[in-house]
Amino acid sequence: MTNNKKPYVKPTIIKLQSGLMNKFGVSPYYARKVRSNIDGVSIEELTKQFGSPLFVFSEKTIRNTIREAKEAFATRYPNVTFSWSYKTNYIDAINAIYHQEGSIAEVVSEMEYDKARKLGISGENIIFNGPHKSIPALKKAVQEGAKIHIDHFDEIDDLETVAAELNKEIPVAIRLNLDSGIQPQWSRFGFNLESGQALDAVRRINMGGKLRLNGLHCHIGTFILEPNAYKTQTEKMVKFAYELEDMLGISIEYFDIGGGFPSKSKLKGTYLPPDVSVPPIDNYAEKISQGLFNALKPGHFPKLYLETGRGLIDEAGYLITTVFASKRLPDGRKSYVLDAGVNLLFTATWYKFTIETDREMQGLGEPALLNGPLCMNIDILDEGSMLPPMKRGTRLILSPVGAYNVTQWMQFIEYRPAVVLINENQVEIIREKEDLSDILRRERLPKRLRLA
Amino acid sequence: MNTNNRIARLAINEEGFVFDPQTGESFTVNQTGKVILKALMRSDSEESIILQLTEQFALSPQEAQADVRDFIHHLRAYQLIY
Numbered sequence: 001m002t003n004n005k006k007p008y009v010k011p012t013i014i015k016l017q018s019g020l021m022n023k024f025g026v027s028p029y030y031a032r033k034v035r036s037n038i039d040g041v042s043i044e045e046l047t048k049q050f051g052s053p054l055f056v057f058s059e060k061t062i063r064n065t066i067r068e069a070k071e072a073f074a075t076r077y078p079n080v081t082f083s084w085s086y087k088t089n090y091i092d093a094i095n096a097i098y099h100q101e102g103s104i105a106e107v108v109s110e111m112e113y114d115k116a117r118k119l120g121i122s123g124e125n126i127i128f129n130g131p132h133k134s135i136p137a138l139k140k141a142v143q144e145g146a147k148i149h150i151d152h153f154d155e156i157d158d159l160e161t162v163a164a165e166l167n168k169e170i171p172v173a174i175r176l177n178l179d180s181g182i183q184p185q186w187s188r189f190g191f192n193l194e195s196g197q198a199l200d201a202v203r204r205i206n207m208g209g210k211l212r213l214n215g216l217h218c219h220i221g222t223f224i225l226e227p228n229a230y231k232t233q234t235e236k237m238v239k240f241a242y243e244l245e246d247m248l249g250i251s252i253e254y255f256d257i258g259g260g261f262p263s264k265s266k267l268k269g270t271y272l273p274p275d276v277s278v279p280p281i282d283n284y285a286e287k288i289s290q291g292l293f294n295a296l297k298p299g300h301f302p303k304l305y306l307e308t309g310r311g312l313i314d315e316a317g318y319l320i321t322t323v324f325a326s327k328r329l330p331d332g333r334k335s336y337v338l339d340a341g342v343n344l345l346f347t348a349t350w351y352k353f354t355i356e357t358d359r360e361m362q363g364l365g366e367p368a369l370l371n372g373p374l375c376m377n378i379d380i381l382d383e384g385s386m387l388p389p390m391k392r393g394t395r396l397i398l399s400p401v402g403a404y405n406v407t408q409w410m411q412f413i414e415y416r417p418a419v420v421l422i423n424e425n426q427v428e429i430i431r432e433k434e435d436l437s438d439i440l441r442r443e444r445l446p447k448r449l450r451l452a
Numbered sequence: 453m454n455t456n457n458r459i460a461r462l463a464i465n466e467e468g469f470v471f472d473p474q475t476g477e478s479f480t481v482n483q484t485g486k487v488i489l490k491a492l493m494r495s496d497s498e499e500s501i502i503l504q505l506t507e508q509f510a511l512s513p514q515e516a517q518a519d520v521r522d523f524i525h526h527l528r529a530y531q532l533i534y
Contacts, residue, residue: 005507005508005509005510006508006509006510007509007510008484008505008509008510008511008515009482009483009484010484010519011481011482011484011485011487011488011519011520011522011523012481012482012484012485013470013479013480013481013485013489013523013526013527013530014479014480014481015477015478015479015530016477016478016479016480326522327522327525328522328525328526328529329529330529331529332526332529332530334522363482364480364482389519391515
């Protein structure tokens with residue numbers, strides 16, 4: 001009789017390491033993470049309706065996070081505008097939420113620029129950054145009044161060509177790179193401040209007479225865990241602006257201090273959990289406003305732009321994935337084959353995601369490897385986590401995955417899955433699952449190679 | 453199942469603590485693992501172990517087969533059987 005049988009827990013055997021700390025840490029039952037729903041919609045219902053794998057975004061989290069960030073800055077400095085970093089996540093529906101919340105667009109390519117324009121964002125509400133802006137792209141941006149941030153001397157030449165062609169003076173900003181006291185110091189983009197290169201760029205712009213410098217931009221890096229770096233950055237930028245005013249009579253109307261605020265993701269190699277290691281947004285706002293007030297002249301409140309991406313969207317994104325198969329590796333570790341891998345979670349290279357199951361799992365945790373579906377040895381989403389024994393069909397929820405994954409994901413070997421948005425228990429598709437037509441649409445098979 | 457291996461000399465207590473006197477290594481097994489381990493020490497066949505599991509626990513023969521196979525692979529990885 002089935003009723004008389006004992007509940008089944010998968011068999012496990014774990015080697016005990018006496019005198020040593022277990023390198024994988026302990027995984028008692030109470031430390032296991034279970035997520036049965038996202039914003040009230042059950043994982044089971046989501047996968048039943050939209051399949052697995054599935055990217056899920058919480059509109060509530062997106063809106064709450066941007067509102068909290070805006071409040072942190074608006075209560076400290078009177079002239080702040082957020083500019084949504086398209087490259088972090090440029091699905092239209094996501095962009096639209098940020099624009100509804102008052103953000104302008106920050107783009108780094110012609111594709112992103114076109115996407116913002118098609119969504120209805122006017123040129124004057126677009127910041128055009130990046131090292132690769134073609135002359136046609138620059139021309140379009142100039143005609144539409146976009147804020148163009150120059151990355152290198154060649155771009156000054158290109159913009160002067162556009163200015164001559166359109167017979168108009170172009171307002172521009174330059175991107176700076178500087179020593180804000182942290183490592184690594186990003187020096188690839190923009191003009192270096194300390195070496196005098198930035199001043200050379202301004203002199204070059206002045207000499208040309210076709211461009212008018214009215215803004216300074218600087219982005220010191222990504223996942224910056226030290227808020228004080230922004231204070232140093234801001235002070236240096238303001239000081240440089242006043243030097244330009246004194247030396248060349250240039251009036252800087254705005255400062256764009258970039259992004260780089262961390263999310264509550266766990267950077268590989270960090271020991272402390274994100275809840276401990278990641279400072280709250282208020283700490284960044286405090287340091288930045290301190291930097292501004294330390295350096296600005298009394299009563300002078302130029303516009304401050306922030307290009308925060310990761311810090312705003314990462315925690316709003318989840319990936320639901322399913323255990324497709326499992327095997328025992330020769331070294332004793334359990335390997336699970338999931339239906340999502342590095343094709344969908346590009347950021348797995350740098351971040352260790354939170355792994356949750358959609359229900360309580362029984363059995364001792366053991367060292368496990370989470371592999372994706374790709375027939376590629378590199379397809380590893382996680383290694384070294386202690387996971388309970390999981391059978392085929394078990395749903396896993398990986399987070400936070402809202403930043404950079406649905407832009408950097410690859411159509412490689414597998415179709416890309418659907419992306420849905422949850423808003424007050426309503427689930428809407430914001431990007432459909434791909435099919436073969438998406439793969440073949442841009443291909444052309446010469447007649448001589450047709451097989452049938 | 454050939455038990456001419458380390459597994460035959462293992463000591464298991466009721467709580468699932470496993471000691472290998474040959475190497476000094478120790479392990480912990482859960483309830484299900486203990487059932488399988490004891491069966492292997494008695495040289496029970498794989499088929500018999502699957503039957504024992506399905507008789508005692510609520511699971512399908514297919515899942516039992518997969519889990520016994522995986523457990524044996526795990527013992528091999530620990531070099532408890534060859």
